[in-house]
Amino acid sequence: MRTYLVTGGAGFIGSNFVLYLLERYADIRVINVDMLTYAGNLENLKAVEDDPRYVFAQADICDGAAMRALFEQYKPDCLVNFAAESHVDRSITQPEVFAKTNVIGTVTLLNVARSAWQCGEDDYGDHRFLQVSTDEVYGSLPLDDPKAFFREDTPLAPHSPYSASKAAADLFVLAYGDTYGFPVNITRCSNNYGPFQFPEKLIPLMINNARHHKRLPVYGDGLNVRDWLYVEDHCKAIDMVLAGGVLGEVYNIGGHNEHPNIHIVKTIIKQVSEALDDQAVNETLIEYVVDRKGHDRRYGIAPDKIKADLGWYPETPFAEGIIKTIQWYLDNEEWVARVTSGAYQEYYQSMYGDRSL
Numbered sequence: 001m002r003t004y005l006v007t008g009g010a011g012f013i014g015s016n017f018v019l020y021l022l023e024r025y026a027d028i029r030v031i032n033v034d035m036l037t038y039a040g041n042l043e044n045l046k047a048v049e050d051d052p053r054y055v056f057a058q059a060d061i062c063d064g065a066a067m068r069a070l071f072e073q074y075k076p077d078c079l080v081n082f083a084a085e086s087h088v089d090r091s092i093t094q095p096e097v098f099a100k101t102n103v104i105g106t107v108t109l110l111n112v113a114r115s116a117w118q119c120g121e122d123d124y125g126d127h128r129f130l131q132v133s134t135d136e137v138y139g140s141l142p143l144d145d146p147k148a149f150f151r152e153d154t155p156l157a158p159h160s161p162y163s164a165s166k167a168a169a170d171l172f173v174l175a176y177g178d179t180y181g182f183p184v185n186i187t188r189c190s191n192n193y194g195p196f197q198f199p200e201k202l203i204p205l206m207i208n209n210a211r212h213h214k215r216l217p218v219y220g221d222g223l224n225v226r227d228w229l230y231v232e233d234h235c236k237a238i239d240m241v242l243a244g245g246v247l248g249e250v251y252n253i254g255g256h257n258e259h260p261n262i263h264i265v266k267t268i269i270k271q272v273s274e275a276l277d278d279q280a281v282n283e284t285l286i287e288y289v290v291d292r293k294g295h296d297r298r299y300g301i302a303p304d305k306i307k308a309d310l311g312w313y314p315e316t317p318f319a320e321g322i323i324k325t326i327q328w329y330l331d332n333e334e335w336v337a338r339v340t341s342g343a344y345q346e347y348y349q350s351m352y353g354d355r356s357l
């Protein structure tokens, strides 16, 4: 029986990944280690909470003693590190939290896993450490060169405190591979969308604001481009890297699905309006607001390596995924209300004034 230690498994992608694993494999055990920050919600995992193959442990990945105890108790075969502070806007106002969780947390996990798994000089048996990273570590592409893409050998050039902390973590992961022969992989995925994404990110925020006739804050000119991938396709890619990725390698993940933000917002307005049969959900809700500091212009991933080497391909076309996603948020208004109650409201007011959820 294979034991997966998944950190950050109560967040957006982590919870989708835990559900994906437990649905796909019978003979496994999944240990979900999550500190439950504002972004972590155990409600995402209701479907598996009584599953004997699933264990939840509330702990901070920066806490070495707690991580060691979990390794001793569960003896994981592999570790998938999703745990992170993940919102660029927050990283601009609180960079030190990102340095701690994303860098110190990753190094703590590397250290603990290395001592738990070492069974000889540079020998770690059949174990694997997978770091879930992001295309944002590569920086930004220009809008006037649509054929330029991020490849695995594109130099790291992060701009935001978030992407700088993810790039720093990536360098530590690679250094552990080079220095200690530690069995690592890094995946760098483009923007994800789908169920359970915390509603401070573009797509769920716009869906929820639109349904309540609240203003839709579009940063700058709305022409920044993101490359959107349905979350389940990201989960599938991580699973394939765990199964067949060459140790020490980085894999880019993306579906060549680039859109300017304003296109995403207008698509959401149209779909929400139709789904709720509500004419008041219309483009007059759009409000262009002051741009994000250091706003990356365009992200675009070349996923050629993971396609050629591991046979991965995205299964959910955007036209289908975005409708499923919009419907999920419309059907799960109570989830949205619960996860955004309390401290989140204060944060949102301080960021966006009266554009509260």
Ligand code: NAD
Pocket: 007, 008, 009, 010, 011, 012, 013, 014, 033, 034, 035, 036, 037, 038, 039, 040, 041, 059, 060, 061, 062, 081, 082, 083, 084, 085, 086, 087, 101, 105, 132, 133, 134, 135, 166, 188, 189, 190, 191, 192, 193, 197, 198
């Ligand atoms: P998220 O913010 O939704 O979830 C992060 C989870 O980590 C939460 O459950 C939170 O409680 C937990 N966490 C935070 N600090 C912790 C700590 N110190 N100890 C233990 N748990 C902690 O993030 P997400 O969008 O699901 O992203 C998951 C990972 O994927 C991140 O590493 C992110 O950089 C990466 N990523 C995200 C995207 C995207 O579009 N969302 C794209 C590419 C890569």
Ligand code: TYD
Pocket: 087, 088, 089, 191, 200, 201, 202, 203, 205, 217, 218, 219, 224, 225, 226, 261, 292
């Ligand atoms: P976001 O979901 O925060 O992801 P990331 O910054 O990691 O790509 O933002 C996606 C894009 O949407 C980004 O270009 C910023 C923009 N954006 C807005 O225009 N308005 C908003 O309210 C938010 C949250 C994001």
